[in-house]
Structures are given as structure tokens and as C-alpha cells.
Amino acid sequence: MELNQYLEVFIEESKEHLQACNQQLLELEKNPQDVSIINEIFRSAHTLKGMSATMGYEDLASLTHQMENVLDAIRNNKLTTTPEIIDVIFMAVDHLEDMVQSIAAGGDGKKDVTETVEKLKLIEKGEPLSGSANKEVAASAVLEADQESHYDEFELTVLKQSKEQGFGVYEIGIALREDCLLKAARVYMVFEVLEKIGEVIKANPSVEQLEEEQFDQEFSITIVSKEDPEDIKAKIMKVSEVVKTEIKSLVFDQESDDTDGEVFSNSETPAPEVLGSTSSEKTQSIEAETAPVAEKKGSAKQQNNSSKTIRVNIERLDILMNLFEELVIDRGRLEQISKDLDNGELTETVERMSRISGDLQNIILNMRMVQVETVFNRFPRMIRQLARDLNKKINLEIVGAETELDRTVIDEIGDPLVHLLRNSVDHGIESPQERKAKGKNEEGTVVLRAFHSGNHVFIEIEDDGAGISRDKVLKKAISKGIITEQAAAGFTDKQAYELILSSGFSTAEKISDISGRGVGLDVVKNTIESLGGSISIDSKENEGTIFSIQLPLTLSIISVMLVEIQKEKFAIPLSSIIETAIIKDTDIMNAHNQKVIDFRGKVVPLLFLKDIFEVPSEPAVDPFHSVIIVRKGDKMAGLVVDSFIGQQEVVLKSLGNYLTNVFAISGATILGDGQVALIVDCNALIK
Amino acid sequence: MAENEVSDLKVIVFQLNDKEYGVPVSQVKSIEKIMHITRVPHTNPFVKGVMNLRGVVTPLLDLRVRFGMEEEAYNEGTRVIIVSIEDKEVGLIVDGANDVIDIPTSKIEPPPEVVGMAAEGFIDGVANLDKRLLILIDLNKILESDEAIAL
Numbered sequence: 001m002e003l004n005q006y007l008e009v010f011i012e013e014s015k016e017h018l019q020a021c022n023q024q025l026l027e028l029e030k031n032p033q034d035v036s037i038i039n040e041i042f043r044s045a046h047t048l049k050g051m052s053a054t055m056g057y058e059d060l061a062s063l064t065h066q067m068e069n070v071l072d073a074i075r076n077n078k079l080t081t082t083p084e085i086i087d088v089i090f091m092a093v094d095h096l097e098d099m100v101q102s103i104a105a106g107g108d109g110k111k112d113v114t115e116t117v118e119k120l121k122l123i124e125k126g127e128p129l130s131g132s133a134n135k136e137v138a139a140s141a142v143l144e145a146d147q148e149s150h151y152d153e154f155e156l157t158v159l160k161q162s163k164e165q166g167f168g169v170y171e172i173g174i175a176l177r178e179d180c181l182l183k184a185a186r187v188y189m190v191f192e193v194l195e196k197i198g199e200v201i202k203a204n205p206s207v208e209q210l211e212e213e214q215f216d217q218e219f220s221i222t223i224v225s226k227e228d229p230e231d232i233k234a235k236i237m238k239v240s241e242v243v244k245t246e247i248k249s250l251v252f253d254q255e256s257d258d259t260d261g262e263v264f265s266n267s268e269t270p271a272p273e274v275l276g277s278t279s280s281e282k283t284q285s286i287e288a289e290t291a292p293v294a295e296k297k298g299s300a301k302q303q304n305n306s307s308k309t310i311r312v313n314i315e316r317l318d319i320l321m322n323l324f325e326e327l328v329i330d331r332g333r334l335e336q337i338s339k340d341l342d343n344g345e346l347t348e349t350v351e352r353m354s355r356i357s358g359d360l361q362n363i364i365l366n367m368r369m370v371q372v373e374t375v376f377n378r379f380p381r382m383i384r385q386l387a388r389d390l391n392k393k394i395n396l397e398i399v400g401a402e403t404e405l406d407r408t409v410i411d412e413i414g415d416p417l418v419h420l421l422r423n424s425v426d427h428g429i430e431s432p433q434e435r436k437a438k439g440k441n442e443e444g445t446v447v448l449r450a451f452h453s454g455n456h457v458f459i460e461i462e463d464d465g466a467g468i469s470r471d472k473v474l475k476k477a478i479s480k481g482i483i484t485e486q487a488a489a490g491f492t493d494k495q496a497y498e499l500i501l502s503s504g505f506s507t508a509e510k511i512s513d514i515s516g517r518g519v520g521l522d523v524v525k526n527t528i529e530s531l532g533g534s535i536s537i538d539s540k541e542n543e544g545t546i547f548s549i550q551l552p553l554t555l556s557i558i559s560v561m562l563v564e565i566q567k568e569k570f571a572i573p574l575s576s577i578i579e580t581a582i583i584k585d586t587d588i589m590n591a592h593n594q595k596v597i598d599f600r601g602k603v604v605p606l607l608f609l610k611d612i613f614e615v616p617s618e619p620a621v622d623p624f625h626s627v628i629i630v631r632k633g634d635k636m637a638g639l640v641v642d643s644f645i646g647q648q649e650v651v652l653k654s655l656g657n658y659l660t661n662v663f664a665i666s667g668a669t670i671l672g673d674g675q676v677a678l679i680v681d682c683n684a685l686i687k
Numbered sequence: 688m689a690e691n692e693v694s695d696l697k698v699i700v701f702q703l704n705d706k707e708y709g710v711p712v713s714q715v716k717s718i719e720k721i722m723h724i725t726r727v728p729h730t731n732p733f734v735k736g737v738m739n740l741r742g743v744v745t746p747l748l749d750l751r752v753r754f755g756m757e758e759e760a761y762n763e764g765t766r767v768i769i770v771s772i773e774d775k776e777v778g779l780i781v782d783g784a785n786d787v788i789d790i791p792t793s794k795i796e797p798p799p800e801v802v803g804m805a806a807e808g809f810i811d812g813v814a815n816l817d818k819r820l821l822i823l824i825d826l827n828k829i830l831e832s833d834e835a836i837a838l
Binding site: 323 | 723728777
């Protein structure tokens, strides 16, 4: 079998299952007695085991298998959940994540996990096992070893359940005549017969494949029925062109699982209709039937989504976007033409087309949007671990996880957030004793918040910890030579806090007191700025700190100010513009061979873009100059251009791999007339 | 695309300064007419700028300048050959391009040791086809490490 094509699906799905494990484990810690959660984790682990075994990742499969055993023991009340057990399972999940990562990176997914496996085994043996767990595994192993059929945990449960209720469980092997013409029809007739006498649980190949005649002559069906097997056989043989029917009665361990009873507490007949639905859908419907709604909202939602979403490679979306942009450019031309021709019908059609393509643009942009939840959902786990390591009590609140951002931004934002959260937990939140002494609640709170505002998404990380000490930060900055004593005196609080983001502020040596904030935060700042975002800090000593990150909704579309220099057009990102102004020659002053202007009491250097970009031009005598005041952090500059064209939303394009590192140009865009305009990188212009 | 047979190399023929050059079809994506070029400041003199090629911003290299020949104004015949190697995609501005031929590999010789030839260093080999001399260019060399000139 060609497995490569499934690799991507395998990786995606594994990640989802592991994420589900993580989430549910955290839930479990809160409600150790909740069997439904255990079942949820068990299901994920089981699926993962099956998938990895199929794909041939032995290490993955063996670890999940062992994890499954422990979960099973908990499920059957052989073990009680303790934080230690959860720790070990978390560790196992970590290993699994590493392996999946390695597979995703093109590795073999191998990892030495003997230690964790041993731990899991010890946990499992920590209680006298009454064999039911083992036997069940054994039973399923026997079944799995049987190449022809593979039951998942659910099917097994259903089968066992039925057996207990006095049904017979039969696997029926059926062969059609070799020259059978209408195989699908025969299959249908067989099903018809079986539906009358019992419930079909599984078909192998799947019902869909059977319907599409994707099998040779033989297939097998598993049913539960109260009929005598001989009668069943006779009835099936009545269907013409069936040449062989073999009935095997499946034998299970007779000892029942109490928990299974619980799983099906609210369904009398466990097996749903199967014809026309795939086995996975069926599994879902059972889950939906039996999931206690209140606690499982999350997982239920996932299951509903899974039938309504489709995975699309981001590259394809990029291609779609590109094609669409061409359409937009042609639309611009058409609008121009229809204006010139002034033909009513044409104008009307073009207007309608414009409207539709506008809607289309929104849809395409939305397609690339992903909920920040995909990034946020790994944090509860991390915070839990950190809090345990540091002996602190921390409650993480996540607000606005449904906020959406462009996929490209999402991919980049994870690491900076990890940094900032660590920082808050490590340096922000005090130890329980300290908090008590300050008269605060022992448990510190970290709030991770995401929300939309205009064309931006804000992500805030707020803690109610010690806050930042202005004086300590300034002292440290002076000692590191980042600022001078004189400058320090004039710093506002906010400016002082933002020093912890400057490079060179952090040191590798561990600083014991709270001024140790700022470890690696310059990296965070750079990443966020490279995404076209910004970060600011607000803090009150002893009350807490807020890091606020502002991000563009999408990296592919930005607002720019189009300007003209001679015959060339340039785009300046609106995010760095403070305002535009017209100045007279007489306003320009000279300071150290640098032309400057006085802008609201500040001395702002002037940069003549036509010189910087070496625009071929005739010396023009114009007493007035159009200036765009841009900023980078708290530094400003005035960019002198010939004229402003106006503000526009444009699609960001790279200059490709041949032209890299062009000075002061961050990319390009394509204007309505099809021409390319370069986007000015203001950060490079401001020293 | 079909694999080239060992015996034949399919090339696009283009003209530059009244000489004929060839570039393997496998490296050519398309041939375009010259469109509006947007100048990119602080790049090499032979980088004429970028153009919009169906939604992709594509850098344009003037091969005359690259080979140290005299620049000429673009005209109706001027063509842009869009080539791609590895992850780079650029357009080469040439005087004209209008032919595809198969060259038997046996006819390809190593570049002659003639000093002072304009395209020196960018030649992969030459092919002598009954009175017709075809110079095969080496794209890797032409696109080599052309970091934009920093200020």
C-alpha cells in the first residue's frame, strides 16, 4: 500500500488527537472521577495506536498502547487518577508529540521511550489487575490480528454489549460468483436480508466501497442478531449469485465492563443503522448519542465540525489568491473601459461583477483565517507544568480563543506568546507565600486575551503579579549601557518598561530578583515587528503587567499610502505613518548636514525619497513639499515625496528569491492598472 | 514535460547582438513581450526592475548588460524569457526569441577558450549546426549570488 499519500492526513489527525488528549487530561485533573473524560482520552489514544500501527510507526504504537492500558485501568476503576499518573501520561503525550513532529519533519518517528513505557507499566501494575483490561486487550488483539477485520474500540463495545443482551455476534464471510455482473446490487440484497434479522455493525470492505463495487468477490459483514446462525446463512444463500456464506460466531471475554454499561446507558439498541453510512460516521453518531452533553461540548463540536470541514493545502489557497488578484486587476481595467465607453448595459454588468468579486475577495481571505485557539490550546498544559515546576499557583484564563487570524500569522505567533507567558509566570506571578504577604489571593491569574479591533487583532497577556519595577529596569539598562543616566531621567514609565524588550537587556545569567524580566524578549519584539505588528507594555508595581500585541489581520493584504515620485509609484504601509503634511521650503532647517523640520515641537529629520531611491528626475523648483511623517518605535522621520495619490488596500507580494535584501524595500504590490509598485520599508529608513 | 532524450537537447533560441544563444527548454517557463517595468533601486545595473507576470512579481535581467554589451532601446522584437532554476524565477530581456530546435548532444562542444568574448563565464558550451553557431548559456552562472548592492 502506498502510505505516503496518507502521511499528511496521519500527521494532521495525530496532532488533533494529541491535542484532544492534552485538553482532556487537563479536564481530568479537575474532575478525576469523570469516566466520560477518560473514555474520550482512551478513544484518542486508541485511534492513534491504530493509525500509527497502520503507518508502521512502531514506537508510536507501542507507547500509545501502553498509555491505553493505563487509561483502561482507570476506566475500569482499577486505578484512581492521581496527579502523578496524569504527569506520566502527559509525559507520554509529550513523547508522542515529539515523534509526530519528527515524522512531520520527514524523520522516522523513532524515539527511545522505554523509560516512559516502564513508568506506565509500573502504574498499570501498581494495582492488582483483575485481568479484564488485559483480556479485553487480548481479545481485541486477537481480532486485530485477524487481517480481514479490524474493530475499533466502539465496535467492540457495541458487540460485547449486544452479546450481554443475549444477541449473537456473527462475522459472515460472503462470496459472490466470479461472473457476477451487478455486485453492488447483490450486496444490497444481502444487506436487505440482514437488516431484517438483526443489526449490521460493520462491513469489510466498508459499505461505501461495497456500493462502489470496490471488492473482488468476497466481503464480510458483522451483525448482531437473535436468529440462529444456520437460518441466517440459509437466508443469505437465497440471494442469487451468492456462492458461499461462512458464519463465525465471535467470542469475547464474558466478563463485562461496568463502564461500558455507562457508555451506553441511554441507548437501548446500541447499533445504529449502517447502510449508506460509513463506519466512522456511525461511530460519531454513537458518540453523539452517548456523550454527556454538558462536559463534552468541546469534543462534540469537533465531531460536528469534522464532517463539515475539508483540509486544503495552504499553497492552493495562495494560488487561488493569485488568480483572484489577476481578476481584480482586470476588473480595474474593465471599470476604466466601461467608464470611457459610457454604455449603460456594460456599466451595469461591470458594476455587478465588481460587487461579486468584492464578496469573493472576502471569502478567499476568510478561508485563510484560523482561530487563534489552535495556538492557545497548548498553553494550559504549559502553564500547568510551569506552575508545578516553580511551585506557584496559577490560574490561566483564555478569552476570545475564537478570534481569527491569517494562517501565516498564526504559524509565527506561537513562540513569542510562549516567551511572554513564561515571562509572566516566571517573573510576574509571585510565590503563594509572597502573594499572601501582600494580601493577594494565593493563586495568581494569567489572562490570555484575543480580540478584533478594526483591521487588527490584539492579543494581551495580563498577570496580576509583581509588575515591573521602573527603577530596577532603568538601573539595569544604564549598567548595560543601553541608555545613559541623563536619558533615563526623562523616560516615561512606559518607555522604561519597553526597555526590557531592547536587545542586550537580557543576559544569559539568571537574575534572581524580579528585575530578571526580559529574558529573550527582544526576540519576541523582533518577531512581532517582522509580522507587521507591535508590542507594548503596561505595568503597575505589585498589581501586575499587561503585554499587548497588535497584529495585522492578514499578512497578504495591507493598507498603504500610495505616493508618487516623478513617474514612479511607491507604497508606504499605513501602520508606520503618523500623518501627512505639506511643508514650505522655509520650514526646512539644517542640523549637522541633515535637513530637519520642527514637527509639533520635535526635531524630525527629512529624508528625500527621490535621492534614497535614486529616482531619475529633473531638478524641480517647488517651494512646497509633501511629507509623510513615519515612525519606528519612538523615532520619527519625514519622507519627502512629490505627491500623495491616496490610501489603498493592496495585496502584498514578495520580490521573489532572486532579489533578496533590497535596501528599504520590503516587498511589492500590483496596482489596478497591472503595474508593480514597491512597498517602502520605513524601519530600514529610520536609524 | 517529457524527459529529453540523451541524444537530443531541446533549446529555445534567442538573439543578442546578432548572435544566437540557446537555453534548455526545461528551464524556460514562458516567453513574454516586454511589459511595464518597475525599477527597483539599489540593485545591480543589469537588473532592470520587476514586472507583473500574471500576478507574480518577476525580476527582469537585461542580458545585454549582464554580458557587458551595449544597451539598446527595447523595441517590438524585444522578448522576455521567463526562466526558473531551483527556487528562483526571473525574466531575461533579449533582442528576440522565436525558435525551438533540437540539438544532438554530440554536436555540443565545451566553450571555446576565446578571451574577450562578451558572454565569457556564462557559457555552458557551443553547438555547431551547419554554419549556425549556437551559444548555450549557463543559467546558474547568470543568476549567481546577485545580492542587491547594499548602501
